[in-house]
Amino acid sequence: MLRLNLSDGDSVRLSNNTGEFIATCKSKKIKDLPTGLIFIAYGPSSSRLMESDTGGSGMPISKNLRVQVEKVAA
Amino acid sequence: MSENIKIVKNATCTFCGCVCDDMELTVDLDKKQIIKAKNACVLGRAWFAEHTIQEGPVALIDGKESKLEDAIEEAAQTLTKAKFPITYGLSDTTCEAQRQAVAITDFIRGTIDTTTSVCHGPSGLAFQGVGESTMTLGEVKNRADFVMYWGGNPAESHPRHFTRYSVTPKGMFTPNGKKDRTVVLVDVRRTASTPVADIFLQVKPGKDFELAWAMRALVKGHTVDASIEEETGISLEVLTDLVERMKNCNYGVLFMGMGLTMTRGRHFNSGAIMALATDLNEFTHFVAKPVRGHGNVTGADNVVSWQTGYPFGVNFSKGYPRFNPGEFTTVDTLSRGDADAALIIASDPAANFPQAAINHLHKIPVVSFDTKETATSQLAHVAFRTSTYGINTGGTAYRMDDVPITLRPAFESPFPSDEEILTALKKRVHELVIAKSRSQGAGTAKVAAPIR
C-alpha cells in the first residue's frame, strides 16, 4: 500500500479485462498478506472480475486474479 | 421468553459440510425461532438464529403474489417448453429434494448441475482421473497423527473441523488429542487457521501444483532442485523434512480446500494432492479428502451420481445422461447463452457467478427455490419460498465424508419444503411430457433390451 501511496480507508478501482469494481483498502502485515496480494471476499464483487471461460472444467478461475489497482477519489 | 419451549437434542447444523449432528436446540415454538443452539460454532449459531419465519407469499410470478398451484403450473409450462432448460444449485436442500430435481431434469431432457461445479468440481474431475485414498472423519479422530490442510481456512469456514474431527479430538490411537498430531497448513496468506499449525507453508499464489509435484518427486526418491524455493516459496530443506514426516507417520491425512480448485491448476492441483496421498501408501497409511462447503453439497454429488452415473454437469438432451464439464456446467451454459430456462434450487448464482453468466440469467425465465429473497429470486419468473432443511423439514444430508445423517427439524414453517413442491412439479412435468409425446405421435415405449 505504501508503494501505491494508499492508506486505510482509501477507495481503489480494481480492474481487469473482464470488469472492474471499487473497493475500500485495509492494510495487513506483509507476513500475513505478502506484497502484491489483495484479499477480497467471494461474492458480487469478485463476480465482476471473474472470467466466464472455465477452460473446459466448469470452474471459473475465482482466486489468484490479476488486477490493476488505481486510487480513486473518495 | 414464552412458555412454549421445546428442546431438540442431536439436531444437525446444515450450514457447512461438517454437518455437526450434536446440536441441542432450544426452540420458542410461539415465536417460531431457535433461541439457543448449544454446541454450535459461530457460523452455526448465526444459521439457526437467522432462520426465523418471515411473512410473505409462498410463490411469486414476475414479482406478483401467486397461488402455489398456479406457480407450479407456470413453472412446469416454462420448463417443458424450453429447448435447453438447466437445473442448478441443490447443495442446500435434502437428498429427498435432490432426487426429485434430477427426475424433473430427466423428464424435460434438460441439463443438471450443482454448486459442486464451482466448488470442488475440479476435485471431482481429479477423482475420475486418479482415484482417491480417503476416509470418514472418525478415522481422523481415531488414528491420524499427521494432518495437513492445503488451501483452506477452516477456522473461519468450518470452525469445528479442528475440534470435532481432526486436530484436537482424542481417539482410539490418539489418546492425547492434538499432542499426538502434527498439523501442517499450506496457504498463500496467514489466516485465522494458521496458529493451529505446527508447520505453516506459505506457498506463492498459483504454485500449488508445483509444490505438490515436488513433494511427489521427493516421496518417490527423485532429486528436486533447490530452485523449488524460488518457484514455490518453500525451501527444499523444509520440503524434505515434511516429506520424511509424512512417510513416517502412522496415519496421514491431506485436507483439500477450495484454494486449490478455484485457482490456476484447478483439477490438476486436486489430482496432484490425491496422487500424493496414493503415493504415500507405499510407506504408510495415507488418505485425502476435499473439505466441502455447503451443508449438503456432498449429498448432491451422491444423488446425481447414483441417478445418472456422473457427479455434476449432466445433460439429458439425447434421452440419457451425458457428462461434459465445460459444456454442461452452469457457468458455461449460461455465459455461452445456451440455456433458455433455468430451475435454480437453494443457491444464488446471481450473487457469485461471473458477470457474463449473471447477465444471461437476466434474459431467460428462471424458476427459483429459496428460503429467503436472494439476487436470484429477484430476477426469477417464478419464485418459490420454501422452508429450511434441518430447521423446518427433515430429510437426509451427507457430511463432507459421505456419511448420511437424518435431520431433526426444530419447528414447523408455513412454507412447504423443497421436496414437496418439487414432487408436485415433477408430477405435472411428467404429465406434460407424456401429453407432448402423444401429440407428436411418438411410441409409448422403447425396446426393453439395453442398447449396446
Next chain:
Amino acid sequence: MTSYIRISNGKVYDPSNNVDGQIQDICIENGKIVETVPADARKIDASGMVIMPGGVDIHCHIAGPKVNLARKLQPEDHRHDPHPGTLHTRSGSGGTVPSTFATGYRYATLGYTTAMEAAVTPIGARHTLEELHDTPVIDKGFYVLLGNNIFLQQLLKEGRKEEFKQAVAWWINSTKAYTTKLVNPGGDEPWKGKKNSNVSDIDEKVTETDISPRQIIDAFIDAVNELGLPHPPHVHCNNLGHSGNFKTTLETMRTAGDRRVHLAHIQFHSYAGEIGKNPGSAAREIADYVNDHPNISCDVGQVMFGKSTIMTADAPLAYMLRGIAKGKWVNADTECESGCGIVPFKYQEHVYVHAMQWAIGLELFLLSKDPWRIILSTDHPNGGSFMNYPKLIKLLMDSSFRKEELSRANQKAINKTLLPELDREYSLNEIAIITRAGPARCLGLSNKGHLGVGADADITIYDDQQDKELMFNAPRYVFKSGIPVISNHEFCEDHTGKLLHVAPDYDESIVDSVRPFFENYYSIEFDNYAVDDSYLHDHEIIPTINQ
C-alpha cells in the same frame, strides 16, 4: 381393483415344486400366485415359451457408498453404454457399475426380480437404502458388514458372547439389513493401523485386537444361527485372490462344522499353488468339500472376460491389484467398521491368471453335485457385470460353445484344470435351480424362486430358443409382483420393488454397552446412527426361525 392374469401353454420350470418343463397354467391374483382365476382374467398365451420364477441374485454390489464411488470414478465406463429412458422409465447409464435406475431395469431385462447387495457398512446403510429406493422393479436387500467391527471384536476378546449376539442383532435392526457379512475378517486393523499390512492365516491373532479370523467366523456363525436369521453369515474368506488360498477356504468351512454358512464368490478362494506365484486350480478340493457338506452354500463369483470393476471391503486386496497396473485406485476407510478398495479391471483371455480364474469358476459349476447350493453369480461387478449372466448360462448349457470359448483362452492355464475333460451340460431345470430356486432357498425367501400357490408373482417368460444366451438375454414377459413390467420385450409399466430385511429380537439393554464405545470413537451421535423406518419405502420383514 383386483387384477387377475392367467398364463397358459408355457413350459414351466419350477424346481421347488418338481415341475420340470411340463405345460401348466400359472394364475396371478394381485401380485401372488393362486390356484385359479375367474374366466374373465387377462390371458397371456405362452405357447413356445419357457416360464420360470424371476431370477434371484444372492450376491452383487449394486448400491451404497462404495458402489457410488465406483460409479463416480468411471465416466469412461458409462459413456459407451447409455441407458435411454422411456415414457414409463427413467434414463441412466450402464457399464460395469450402472446408475440405480439402469441397474433395476437391466436386471428386469434378464428376467431377474430380486437382488442382494452384498456389502454395506452400518454407517452407510442409510445411503444404501436411498439408492435401493431408486433401484426400480426388483426386490432387494443388503448384508451388513460386521466382520471387522471393532466393538464386536472387543466383546469377543473379552469373552462376552451373549452380548456379542445381542449387539449383532441390534446392528441388524439398526441398519435394516438382511444378514451379516464378513469380509476378510480381522484384516482391517493391520491395513489401517500397521502401515498397510494384512492378516494371512485364519489362526493368526491380530495384534491390535488379539483375536483370530477363525474366532470371528465361529462367533458369527453361532450368533446368526441362534438368532435364527433366514440366511447364515455370508463370508468372504481371508486371502482372497492369493495362490494357495484354498486351504484357508477349507479351514473356514471346517470352522462351521455342521452349522450353516454361506461362502461368497468361492471361485476367488479356490486357488492352489504357492503365495506370490501363479495359481493353479483347487476347484476339485473345494467342490468335494461343498458336495459332502449340506450345511454349506456358496455362490461362484464367475469371472467373465472383459471389463469389470473390483469393489470390495477387502482393502488390502484392492491395493494389491492396484499395484499391477498402477492405475486409478480408491481406498475408503470407514470408522470402526470397515475398509474398502476400488480398482477398474479387465479380465483378458490370454492372461494366464485370468484364464485360470475363468476356468476354475466353470469347474466349480460342473463339479457340483447339488445345484441347490452352488449359486450362479459373477460377484457383480468384480468378476464382470451381471449382464454376463446369459452368456454364463450358455457356457454351462452348451459344451460345444464352452469348448470354443476355452480354445481361445490361455492354454497353459486351461490345461492345468479339469475343464477340457468336463462334458456336463446344465439342463433348464438346473439353470432354474442355480438362478432362482437355489438362491431363494439359501436366502430363506419362501415366497420367491418358485411358482407354487402363495408365491410372489415374480415371473419370467422367455422365448424357447436354441441359443441360450439369446434366450436369457431378452425375456418376452417379466411380471414383478404380478405387474407386467415387460410385455413383448417392451417396458410398459414402472415399479419400485420392495426392501427385504430381517428384524431379529434382541435385548434392548445392549444399547447401554454399545453407547459408551460409540460416543468415544465414532464421529456422529449415537442417537442419529440407527436408520428409521422412513428409509424403508415398500418393505417386507422376513421372519427369523424364532419369530
